[in-house]
Amino acid sequence: MLEQQLINALSLGCVYALFALGFTLVFGVLGVINLSHGAMFTVGAYAALVFVEQFQLPLWAATLAAALVSGVFGLLIDRLVLRRLRANNAPHLIPMITTIGIGIAVTSAMQGLFGAENKRFPQEVVPESALDLGGLHLTVLELGIILLSFALMAVLLLGIQRTQLGRALRAIAESPKAAWLLGINVEGLFMLTSFVAAGLGGLAGVLIGLSSNAIFPLMGQPMLHKGIAVIILGGMGDIRGALLGGLFLGFAEVMSVAYIGSTMRDAVAFGLLFLILLVRPTGLFGKMQQRKA
Numbered sequence: 001m002l003e004q005q006l007i008n009a010l011s012l013g014c015v016y017a018l019f020a021l022g023f024t025l026v027f028g029v030l031g032v033i034n035l036s037h038g039a040m041f042t043v044g045a046y047a048a049l050v051f052v053e054q055f056q057l058p059l060w061a062a063t064l065a066a067a068l069v070s071g072v073f074g075l076l077i078d079r080l081v082l083r084r085l086r087a088n089n090a091p092h093l094i095p096m097i098t099t100i101g102i103g104i105a106v107t108s109a110m111q112g113l114f115g116a117e118n119k120r121f122p123q124e125v126v127p128e129s130a131l132d133l134g135g136l137h138l139t140v141l142e143l144g145i146i147l148l149s150f151a152l153m154a155v156l157l158l159g160i161q162r163t164q165l166g167r168a169l170r171a172i173a174e175s176p177k178a179a180w181l182l183g184i185n186v187e188g189l190f191m192l193t194s195f196v197a198a199g200l201g202g203l204a205g206v207l208i209g210l211s212s213n214a215i216f217p218l219m220g221q222p223m224l225h226k227g228i229a230v231i232i233l234g235g236m237g238d239i240r241g242a243l244l245g246g247l248f249l250g251f252a253e254v255m256s257v258a259y260i261g262s263t264m265r266d267a268v269a270f271g272l273l274f275l276i277l278l279v280r281p282t283g284l285f286g287k288m289q290q291r292k293a
Helices: 003-029 039-052 058-085 095-114 139-163 166-175 176-181 186-212 217-235 237-258 262-279
Strands: 128-135 136-139
Touching: 003 039, 003 136, 003 139, 003 166, 003 217, 039 058, 039 095, 039 139, 039 186, 039 217, 058 095, 058 186, 095 128, 095 217, 128 139, 128 217, 136 139, 139 166, 139 186, 139 237, 166 176, 166 186, 186 217, 217 237, 217 262, 237 262
Parallel strands: none
Antiparallel strands: 128 136
């Protein structure tokens, strides 16, 4: 049923968009392609599982706590690593290579702590009730994912476009040096950006973990590939592009599974993305502007 597939695609696309939002936020503000973002996705999923199993927190509280844990991880990466690279004027490739190492280290730590086998949320904490709307089967979990994702995306988009904080972030994205001369706390906003971006990545991990009910150490790696594809499709550093790109990838995957086959899911989704980039190589929202001092 087409309508049911559209609901499934919307739910998956919303998670992709959330993950890509954190990815593109770091690139847009810090100018860094943070390849440890997939590890934050994994950290969020495992953190939620620990809070549910060990601390007996309700699912909503465990989800919030997991996003905070992921955010703190992102903040530590910025403070301990990226800040020093900025201070030493490291070339653009150095932070990217460094975050690859961080991602591998965090993933290995997760495997050492929790083992390589799949983990699952306790059955009683995963909502199983569903709504039947004119033949559509919409689970409470899917509805929660869609509503939460759109709410967070709307808050972030409006915050960037219409608040003083958003204007400061846009100024930093244009030129950190000029923003500093204008009295903007550049380092403080770098910290905030790293925290929020990693928190969104961890939240996406929780939502995927709940949706598939499977958590494993390498779950962030395929998501990282998809996040890179989404921000390239949408236009590097553009929040609107991350939203649309995430939804596009979710719809492409679900429709290919429904009408072609699960084995062709990634081939169809990334093939369509490749064709779009052939027509519009700068992404959906134009060129990435170069920073000027």
